Amino acid sequence: MAQVRPMRADARRNYDRLLKVAAEAFAEHGENASLDDIAKRAGVGSGTLYRHFPTRQALLEAAYVDRIEALGTRADELAKELPPGEALAEWLYEVCVGTIQVRGMKALLGSAVADGSNLALTACGTHMKGATQRLVEAAQREGTLRQDIEPIEVLRLAHGVSTASELADGQGKSIRRYLSLLTNGLRPAAGSE
């Protein structure tokens, strides 16, 4: 976390513009938005883009890391306002809505919870897993969520719900419905309390 050498003013300017433009482009065109186009719209050479963000994934993550952090904060707010089971459900709803409204975020969150993702590799992954863990464990203590489920699995299943909702209509009209089916399935079996 050491504050490495501050950027030169022009570098800083380019970096910020790239992030802003990238967030727009990914939101509009999805994770495969043209990098060349992003560089052009930010008014920099393509090499500059690669200097700052060596991979598409790096740019994608940097573009949305603040949104991800906001989701983490939101989790804690909900945990204070609602009983654990409802807090989890509502948080997952907001996560799903985000992934559908901002097209690039679905890919980002997907790769964050994918099998190979080293925790260390993604700041986003760390935030998401932390937030989920707090909500999931509270719901399990409360007894409204099966004990035999891992936090990360909940995120993966929510990602599946987003995918299904995406198929149902371009927007997220089915998220609420599909998520409640999932929540149903995740409740402890009737006789096991």
Added chain:
Amino acid sequence: MAQVRPMRADARRNYDRLLKVAAEAFAEHGENASLDDIAKRAGVGSGTLYRHFPTRQALLEAAYVDRIEALGTRADELAKELPPGEALAEWLYEVCVGTIQVRGMKALLGSAVADGSNLALTACGTHMKGATQRLVEAAQREGTLRQDIEPIEVLRLAHGVSTASELADGQGKSIRRYLSLLTNGLRPAAGSE
């Protein structure tokens, strides 16, 4: 369904080789396999590929239409062997396994159940929807599946389960588990029988 003019022998040969190679390529590299590569491996010019299959989607569908038909047949077999609810669950399992083992099929089935897909547009869509409808309605009559769910929604949710399983591990080890959570969620509410 009129048997339009038979193909010239060389055209037929090219058509068949393209399908064979395409099925392999899509299975291995997913829906974005290089079309140029497919043409080369089939030993034809790229123009020939476009003549037979004007869009990537058309080739993808043609490459797997027999597999999709097989799934339709399989649905009827299972309906004879098992009680409706179990038949549906087992069939969805086999569908999910297919979409994960053969990489291109996930995209194909996804687009078949996507919002905009005109029934007419895809033979695959028609097969899948028909098979699902038979299984779903039987399970609803039996009382093991909520009444308020459409057959196509079951397919979309199964697609979501595939997506979640893909995130969990490269193969389909979690399909069984995630699918049973879904089945749980789809059971009629306790008091509503």
Added chain:
DNA sequence: ACCTGAACACCGTTCAAGT
């Protein structure tokens, strides 16, 4: 009637030259 492959457009990525 069908096939071929050159030609074009587009995109990602690298790197020599510039400041």
Added chain:
DNA sequence: ACCTGAACACCGTTCAAGT
């Protein structure tokens, strides 16, 4: 130290020329 943009490789798609 950082930026630029030309250069290269790759892929999708079209179409004039060939059989």
